[in-house]
Amino acid sequence: MKSHLLTAFLLLFCLAQTGDGGVLFSSLPQTLVVTASIKQGQVLIAGEDSITLTWGLNQSFVGRTDESYKEVKVKLCYAPISQVDRKWRKTVNDLSKDKTCQFIMVNKPYQKLDQSFKWSVEKEVPTGTYFVRAYAYDSAGEEVAYGQNSDAKKSSNLFEVQGISGRHLSLDVASVCFSAFALVSLIGFFLVENNKKKRSTDN
Amino acid sequence: MASSEGSFGSSMHGVTGREQTFAFSIASPEVPTDSTAKFALPVDSEHKAKVIKIFSFAQPHMRAFHLSWISFFTCFVSTFAAAPLVPIIRDNLDLTRSDIGNAGVASVSGSIFSRLVMGVVCDLIGPRYGCAFVNLLAAPIVFCISFISSAEGYIAVRFMIGFSLATFVSCQFWTSTMFNSKIIGLVNGTTGGWGDMGGGVTQLLMPFLFHVIKLAGATPFTAWRIAFFIPGWLHLIVGIMVLTLGQDLPDGNLSTLQKKGDVTKDKFSEVFKHAVTNYRTWIFVLLYGYSMGVELCINNVIAEYFYDRFDLKLHTAGVVAATFGMANFAARPFGGYASDLSARKFGMRGRLWTLWIVQTLGGVFCIWLGRANSLPIAIFAMILFSIGAQAACGATYGIIPFISRRSLGLISGLTGAGGNFGGGVTQLLFFSGSRFSTATGLTWMGVMTVACTLPVALVHFPQWGSMFLPASKDAKHSEEYYYESEWNEEEKQKGLHHGSIKFAENSRSERGKRAALASAPTPPNSTPSHV
Numbered sequence: 150m151k152s153h154l155l156t157a158f159l160l161l162f163c164l165a166q167t168g169d170g171g172v173l174f175s176s177l178p179q180t181l182v183v184t185a186s187i188k189q190g191q192v193l194i195a196g197e198d199s200i201t202l203t204w205g206l207n208q209s210f211v212g213r214t215d216e217s218y219k220e221v222k223v224k225l226c227y228a229p230i231s232q233v234d235r236k237w238r239k240t241v242n243d244l245s246k247d248k249t250c251q252f253i254m255v256n257k258p259y260q261k262l263d264q265s266f267k268w269s270v271e272k273e274v275p276t277g278t279y280f281v282r283a284y285a286y287d288s289a290g291e292e293v294a295y296g297q298n299s300d301a302k303k304s305s306n307l308f309e310v311q312g313i314s315g316r317h318l319s320l321d322v323a324s325v326c327f328s329a330f331a332l333v334s335l336i337g338f339f340l341v342e343n344n345k346k347k348r349s350t351d352n
Numbered sequence: 353m354a355s356s357e358g359s360f361g362s363s364m365h366g367v368t369g370r371e372q373t374f375a376f377s378i379a380s381p382e383v384p385t386d387s388t389a390k391f392a393l394p395v396d397s398e399h400k401a402k403v404i405k406i407f408s409f410a411q412p413h414m415r416a417f418h419l420s421w422i423s424f425f426t427c428f429v430s431t432f433a434a435a436p437l438v439p440i441i442r443d444n445l446d447l448t449r450s451d452i453g454n455a456g457v458a459s460v461s462g463s464i465f466s467r468l469v470m471g472v473v474c475d476l477i478g479p480r481y482g483c484a485f486v487n488l489l490a491a492p493i494v495f496c497i498s499f500i501s502s503a504e505g506y507i508a509v510r511f512m513i514g515f516s517l518a519t520f521v522s523c524q525f526w527t528s529t530m531f532n533s534k535i536i537g538l539v540n541g542t543t544g545g546w547g548d549m550g551g552g553v554t555q556l557l558m559p560f561l562f563h564v565i566k567l568a569g570a571t572p573f574t575a576w577r578i579a580f581f582i583p584g585w586l587h588l589i590v591g592i593m594v595l596t597l598g599q600d601l602p603d604g605n606l607s608t609l610q611k612k613g614d615v616t617k618d619k620f621s622e623v624f625k626h627a628v629t630n631y632r633t634w635i636f637v638l639l640y641g642y643s644m645g646v647e648l649c650i651n652n653v654i655a656e657y658f659y660d661r662f663d664l665k666l667h668t669a670g671v672v673a674a675t676f677g678m679a680n681f682a683a684r685p686f687g688g689y690a691s692d693l694s695a696r697k698f699g700m701r702g703r704l705w706t707l708w709i710v711q712t713l714g715g716v717f718c719i720w721l722g723r724a725n726s727l728p729i730a731i732f733a734m735i736l737f738s739i740g741a742q743a744a745c746g747a748t749y750g751i752i753p754f755i756s757r758r759s760l761g762l763i764s765g766l767t768g769a770g771g772n773f774g775g776g777v778t779q780l781l782f783f784s785g786s787r788f789s790t791a792t793g794l795t796w797m798g799v800m801t802v803a804c805t806l807p808v809a810l811v812h813f814p815q816w817g818s819m820f821l822p823a824s825k826d827a828k829h830s831e832e833y834y835y836e837s838e839w840n841e842e843e844k845q846k847g848l849h850h851g852s853i854k855f856a857e858n859s860r861s862e863r864g865k866r867a868a869l870a871s872a873p874t875p876p877n878s879t880p881s882h883v
Contacts, residue, residue: 234448234786237439237660272571275443315444315573320498323581328492331588335488338595 171245172292177284180214181296182207183223185281187308195312196272202255204283204296205263217293218259218285223266224250226297228307231277244292250282259285276312391602399602400532404539412599416530419598420523421543423483423590427516428550429557430494430583431459432677434510436555436655436670437562437576441506444573451503453784455510456652460645461776462514464769470518471525471765472620478600479526483519487591490516494584498577516587517772521765523547524749529601538688541746545684548742551651552677557582559670626838627759633766635807636752640767641774642801643711643744646718648775649797650676650741653783654734657790662727672731679738686739687746699864700754700816707747708808708819714740715801722794737798745771754813754862757855758838774804816862823863831856 186201187193193200202223206215226249232238240249252274255266280299284292299306392410393401401413408414434441438452445451466486473482493512500506524540531539561579562572570578599605627633655673658664664672687710694702717737724730748767755763778800782793812818814829823829835856839849 234450235442236449236786236789237442272573276446312444312446313571313573314501315571315577316498316501317574320574320577324495324498327581327584327588328495331488331491331591334588334592334595335485338484 170243171247173242174244174247174292174295175242177292177295179296180207180210180294181205181221181283181285183281183283183296183298185298185306185308187306192309192311193270195270195274195310197270199267199269200308201265201267202281203263203265206261207296215259215261215285215294217287219288220286220290221255221257221259221264221283222253222286223255223268223281223283225252225254225274225279226250226282226303228278228280228299228303231279254281270310272313274310274312276310278307278309280307395602396532400530401602402532402535404531404535411597412602413530415597416526416599417539417543419590419594420479420483420519420526421546423487423594424519424523424543424547425550425553426487426583426586426590427490427519428547428677429554430490430580430587431510431514431517432551432554432651433494433558433580433583434459434506435652436558436666436673437579438656439659439666440562440572440576444576445500445503445506447503447506450785451507452656453779455503455507456649456783457776457779458507458511459514459652460517460648460772460779462511463517463520464772464776466515466518467521467769467772468762468765470521471761474522474525475761478605479522479529480594480598480600480605483522483526484591484594484598486516486519486522487587487594491584491587491591494580494587497580497584500577520544520547520768524764525761526600538685540749541685541688544749545680545682545742545746548647548680548684548745549678551647552674552680554583555651555655555670555674555677559667563667622843623759623762626756627762627766630756630759630763632755632811633763635811636748636755636763636767637770638774638804638807639707639711640745640748640771641777642804643714643741643748644768644771645774645776645778646714646797646801647677647738647741647745648772649779649783650738652779653790653793657794658727658730661791662730664727672734675731676734676738679735680742683739683742684746687743687748688750689746690743691747691750695750695862695864697864700751700813700862701819701822702864703747703751703862704808704811704819707744707751708805710740710747711744711805711808712740712802714744715798715805716740718798718801719795720798722791722796722798741801751811754859756838757835757852813862831859831862835859 181204183202183204204221204223206218227238232240232249238248238251241247252271254268257264257266280297280303282295282297285294287293297303391399391401391413392408393403393405393413395401395413404417405414409418434455441447442452447455470482470486473485490513493509496509496512500509523543527539527543558579561582562575565575565578566572651673654676655666655669658672659666659669687706690710691703691706694706696702698705714737717733717740721730721733721737724733749764752764752767753760778797782788782796783790788796809819812821813834814824814826815831815834817823832853835852836844836849838852843849
């Protein structure tokens with residue numbers, strides 16, 4: 150009974166956080182369990198590899214903890230090491246301003262049973278070190294709970310992604326061709342005009 | 353305009369193309385038209401155009417006008433093309449804020465050196481080759497973007513693309529050889545402003561190209577590389593156009609005229625000495641760093657600032673940032689015009705006050721921009737700031753022609769280089785590393801602008817005065833004395849200084865209303881000085 154009241158109160162408190170700014174991360178209870186199928190020190194190649202994600206309610210929370218959960222978004226989040234000297238990935242308590250988790254991996258309605266998804270690393274994902282976090286949203290679209298595969302300090306269960314280079318052989322070839330054309334034009338003009346001058350002074 | 357012209361045909365006005373004039377008087381009735389010359393526009397005795405016809409491309413004057421501003425515009429587009437795409441590039445290359453800041457510094461530092469070299473190149477082989485050279489060499493460098501895979505490569509390529517900003521010097525030099533000095537203020541302000549506009553257009557163009565290329569199916573990390581091909585092609589096209597369509601001087605190309613002996617050359621060592629020993633040169637080097645330098649900084653950081661701080665879409669941030677650069681279309685010519693207008697009544701003192709007022713206001717609005725917390729106020733502050741800074745650029749080049757007549761080319765180049773140097777230093781101080789947020793950086797940049805504009809008060813012309821001091825009453829300190837002192841006795845005996853005397857007479861307009869007291873014109877002298 151006590152835990153019911155506590156969680157209900159916490160939920161109400163979270164809902165009351167709406168208004169100016171967004172929900173505060175520190176106010177969210179960690180009621181979800183998230184795992185990702187990664188091996189120690191694994192480097193995922195963007196555009197090629199994939200991992201399996203599973204998420205669900207932590208079974209130690211009994212009763213109606215998850216009554217307000219309507220939707221779950223599993224997001225790819227930057228580990229602290231990938232945030233160093235990069236203010237555009239900063240962690241901020243106000244979730245409307247937080248930039249830690251910039252890629253949505255899965256977006257599904259909430260279900261009581263555990264869910265899983267095979268996520269392929271998209272080509273847009275940049276090189277970096279990441280962890281996985283899931284947010285539960287209520288019917289108003291606000292965060293009400295979270296779970297992550299890493300610890301509180303975001304130092305365990307991290308994985309690396311190797312982004313695509315963006316380079317292509319065809320681009321390289323085109324680049325060399327046009328550059329050569331520019332240099333040939335310049336030298337060509339010099340020579341032609343020098344010849345013209347020589348001919349006009351010879352006459 | 354004052355009565356400094358003498359009998360018909362004796363005026364040497366327009367000989368050097370460096371005499372300052374009033375921007376609003378486009379047609380110049382006092383300058384006799386050479387009716388034997390067959391040009392599309394009325395020309396003076398030097399065959400420099402007396403009139404601008406904006407929509408004409410006629411050889412040689414208007415063609416040079418359009419080629420010079422378009423080539424300068426292209427270089428601005430490619431130098432700042434990366435800025436609006438930084439949010440994509442930083443993820444592709446795994447850049448840190450320091451890397452981005454360093455690249456920004458690098459992009460404006462390269463041209464410190466290249467602008468000085470371009471001044472010499474224009475003298476030796478002409479502005480047409482100088483301009484085409486820079487454009488056709490910039491093209492391969494821009495195409496190199498497709499090879500970049502690290503922060504070092506990114507910084508190196510942006511540094512080398514930045515060399516192309518040397519076309520500022522060739523642009524202003526070329527129009528000075530083509531247009532009579534009575535309208536050169538407006539011509540230079542317009543070509544300078546329309547070229548600078550490239551920094552604004554690029555903030556719109558690059559995100560647009562990126563978006564279109566993404567729609568065509570490319571992934572973001574490839575799309576930004578493809579987008580750079582467009583500035584690369586522009587350099588190619590412009591370079592070839594300048595070589596095939598352009599002409600150094602109204603009468604032909606420089607090398608041909610030098611062979612015929614029509615154009616003489618001064619000694620570089622003397623020109624150099626008179627530029628660097630004049631303290632006013634160095635004050636303007638500092639000042640231009642806080643009008644143009646600040647503008648260069650903003651071109652590098654503003655799109656990213658609006659994207660990150662106000663959470664705008666990339667495309668929208670580009671639009672907002674573009675309005676800053678686009679204001680150059682009118683703001684820089686306006687600055688030159690305001691300078692000319694104030695000179696009418698107050699002479700050089702008016703010009704100095706105008707410069708101080710607009711540049712300080714620019715700094716104040718920059719502070720406001722940094723402090724603004726809401727998007728509408730930030731945009732409003734940015735627009736006012738852009739007008740102030742760009743008008744200051746125009747007003748600066750309303751005064752530069754008077755600092756020295758002998759070393760004008762080098763002083764223009766030094767000042768231009770100073771603009772880049774100031775931009776690089778400011779970018780390094782406030783927008784690299786993690787010491788300041790961009791908003792705080794903007795505030796401090798505004799404070800520094802206000803502080804570094806105070807030295808305008810130190811610029812004193814004995815013949816005209818300064819902001820707080822009137823002209824020297826000593827009869828020795830006339831315009832002639834000031835400009836003749838750049839030549840030694842030996843050179844005066846050879847008659848090399850006659851152009852300076854003519855210039856001095858014409859510059860009497862800088863006395864303001866007192867210019868109504870004219871002196872007797874000196875006898876005509878037909879030695880044309882170096883262009």
